[in-house]
Amino acid sequence: MTGTLPDTYADKDVSDLTADEAAAEHAVLAAAIAHHDRAYYQQDAPEIDDAEYDALRRRIEAVEAWFPELRTADSPTQRVGAAPAAGFAKVRHRVAMLSLGNAFEESDVVDFIARIRRFLSLADDAGLAMIAEPKVDGLSCSLRYEDGVLVRAATRGDGQEGEDITRNVQTIDDHNLPKTLKDAPAVVEIRGEIYMTRNDFRELNERQAAAGRTVFANPRNAAAGSVRQLDVAITRDRPLRFFAYTWGEISAPLGETQSGVRARFADWGFALNEPAALCHSAEELLAHYHRIAEERATYAYEIDGVVYKVDRLDWQERLGYVSRAPRWAIAHKFPAEQAHTILNNISIQVGRTGALTPVAELEPVTVGGVVVSRATLHNEDEMARKDVRKGDTVIVQRAGDVIPQIVGVVLERRPVGAERFEMPDHCPDCGSEAVRPVGEVVRRCTGGLICPAQAKERLKHFVSRDAFDIEGLGGRTMEQFHNRGIVTTPVDIFTLQDRNERGFKDHPPLGNWQGWGPKSVKKLFAAIDERRRIPLDRFIYALGIRHVGQATARLLARVYGTWPAFRAAMEAAADPDGAAFRELTDIDQIGRVMAEEIVAFFHEPHNRELLDTLAGAAGDGEPTAGIVTVEPFEAPDSGAGDTPIRGKTIVFTGSMETMSRPEAKARAEMLGAKVAGSVSKKTDFVVVGADAGSKEAKARELGVTVLSEEEWRTMIDEQA
Template structure:
């Protein structure tokens, strides 16, 4: 029998080593070991923790991969209220602020600290004995949502602090900004555009929405990041100043932006603001201003707070950059799912650090709302200083004979009449089997990094193959041979060999990534993974009805209808068969969940609402383990509606009208053989995991009565 002490030592050693490697990679941009070796160490730790859960450490690096399903977020009070900042919009506003500070300090010398105001979500983190124990959102300033499981997935946020620099208090609070890096934001919007979904407006909203997701595995995939900007502790004289606190936070391993500067005069503050007015657009994170605060903590206490904000800090907001330019044309782009997106072609105009030549018009509704006409002089801004958008028209410069833009009725690529499904904003080209841009986009998606990731066959290459007629569908890729590729421009013998090897290797890509690669509308990475785990084979998935699909976690009615429609098309079933013949993975490996009993055989269930004892996925697994079936719609044939908290009234009314029995979660569990419920749930979830890919407002604390020595700063 293994020695528990030896196992505990190995877990502790691996944990410490992986924390160090994460710190080097995310804070110092240093990769001390290859990614594959890091993954092997992480897999070893995860295996040890699964075999010996009692020995796992609370802030293990394995927590970063996510996987916690939270049915609802509990709330917690803030020990120090998170107040908002006052705003300044001009140099005059800043001079008034400076004068108030001077009067409040009665002419004493003081310094400011200036920092970038990153556009994200304010977060309060608690560390105890150097370990992250809690993450709470700003909420209403006095109480926020506890989102610790989601916060743990943020890769550059240490779960365990380094023992470097000044001594750490036994317990303290760190506040900072959680944000979505711009490259990640762009990737998300590209994927949403391909899937025909509405684009995210700005990174701040995307970060906020991500933190409220119930599945921490999805949060982990979003690649959020964190910057610390505040240290709080009830003890006196931990640090003399905000600048000293920032240095300590960085020494302890917390990510602190290097863009801050200590300024000894208002003129230096203004110089900092002017320096970053354009330079900030070079940063990989959205910004919306500069934060200025008095550096010395004792002087902060002297200045104090108003009811809403500190007197010792202010946020300078840069004016929104806008331009006036001419709308020369509107081009219509056809995406992978057939959505036709209008794009404004503009006379180039400098805006927010870039030259803007194009702006998305999103759909026909926006064109109509703006009453756009070719030749108009339009006002352009960057939404959240990220996405160029047209905000209005200079009607005084519009010619009297101008005509409204007519949205095309036929696909600009293939001439097929466009359709506009009820309830949708986009017009779509239904010719998904022959429309050239749709075919090319689906091929590019299939070979993309998150899908099959075929070495040597990137988007440009597969696009060229499509233009040459070598491939039209993903299945055609597996019929490429060296003979067919020999003689093509920019493809030498070695490149051809690498490409053929990459195609062969793609046959081992797990089923969930193949399913994602098929490019079914609305089926993103997470949904593909959930479907793969639930159905395990492409055949079971294709056989499922829309109501059955809708009952799968993370799916729902819209995705289910899209899946059912895709499955019903002969051309898609033929594609599946060709991929099967080529040897592509169309099923999960590993053992399928085994039946525990037939107690629920012949019974069908609909689950609705939020459940207390189990997640919806766990209940679905339990029902399946005991012979029952899940469906997504209520009919006379339904055996039971299982009602959880916050179930919609429409389902209850329909079930009552059809005389379908309505039962609780407790009633359902009582139908399962005694002693089988907990074991079957664990076995079902474990079996589901087998074969998975391994792969704005700023917030300030207000000093509470009785705690005058609290340390506080921003960024």
């Protein structure tokens, strides 16, 4: 592969390309640039000179300028360096690395404090100390020390599994990241952010430019790309730093308060994200937030908000976690940057569940350092509320500095005759009727499995990062495979290599496709093989069942444990009056609507046939193996160890006196129990408070053990 422009439509001016020609050339250019990026950034063995490489970059930038719909998140113009390489080993986090919930308005902060007080049953005048510290915009990293020595460093990844970057992290200066700790627990994981200062970033880019190399878009991308270099020498040459702000697995407590642990981090030699403040009210938190926002430009590093954390660690433990974030912390983000641009057109995007989403096609505009050409309009009600029309000048911002959205319309610039947009009543992809169910805001295609748009989006979801996460099989590649008919179901992914070797009916082998070669084909098949084993929660999420996100998938996996048990239970739940359906709806956070969607998925014969091939079937005879292995769910270690309620089903009823109901439920789940909403023969304990009502009566009728609140606290070794 050379750096000269690939033989597609290189002899044409970009403005003369048709949409199909542009898409074909973009795919070839993207593959060529990715190849040369890997050679340069990962292998330190460039195959072309800088001028040839720059010609490729200029051409793809020109294509995207004329055809902005081709500028997606995985486009080379949106990346710095090479993607994380297969050369990094995977690390399973002993304690999950979770993200933070966000606050965007001051009222969100007030509500956050109120929720904590309700959860802990704190009186309005009871003290509640909070630490407020800057939110550094870098790459999350976990450092594991054993007997005071750094033995492993890992990225956050998906929170459950990250990449082993130990060798690269060892290159960071000891003044920011000590390699040994004095008087540390036998095992301690220090977590924080790898970052680059503004000055270091500017000097790095000056060196890159002087050498004729690609400059980085921002300090965060520069830090992330530097840490993920396969060549440690490249990382060693980059000015990386580290802030410590939390911890993961520990063999002994680090202190009694967040502020106390911060002081211990400093004693060990870690740099801390400053300025931090100990606050005692929402008013004090907001005052510190505004102070940091005003001084933001003077800090040596990039920040995108302020993080608030409950100071007392025993209260953090009581508050626990919800979904993928702690209840005891929140990130108060700075306002999103906004820009004005023209709305050129409104198109309809059909999602994997059939939802028709209006999308604004925008005149490309830079917002927060990123070029935005498309923004979601959410649904027809939201469009009507904002009165967005073709030709309007609109105000665009990136929500949470990530997702582009239209904030409003500049009405005085509206062109004469601009008409309201009418949502289609038929699917633009398959022609099926598009209906809006009563009580819902989303219009959906009724085509189901015959709709190519839904099938394509389901496949993209199946291989997405939090599902099967197959390297090299991103959205663009999956779309290419689907459009050519070689991958139309998830099963086709895992038979692709065999079919490629036998020969496709209507297409040449992959190695002969534009943008593909023997090495890239071999790498893709290796990546597919690596994902033939998958944890249960990821597999459930990958199925793309409506209403089932990552948190729900993990909840279902924890309750049912194994794929055979989960599938059998869901098929048995087809009877809405049966025990299996009641058991499903008894799970805390699983409502009837969600349960019906899950059951409907397993009731569909086509889905069952696919699952038989994909994950194996039991049926009436001997179990059969599938082409993938679904591993039993392993919950991250909560540190609770074996407890008297692990695996038990518990129902709480009535008013608790020494803890709130939400805290009681959270504590039970933390100790390994399953919390149900109603009493059945499968219930192990019913914990009753004041005014327990019918649930206590039913428990006694069924012979289920009934515990008072005091007996419950004694069972879990807590004193009221």
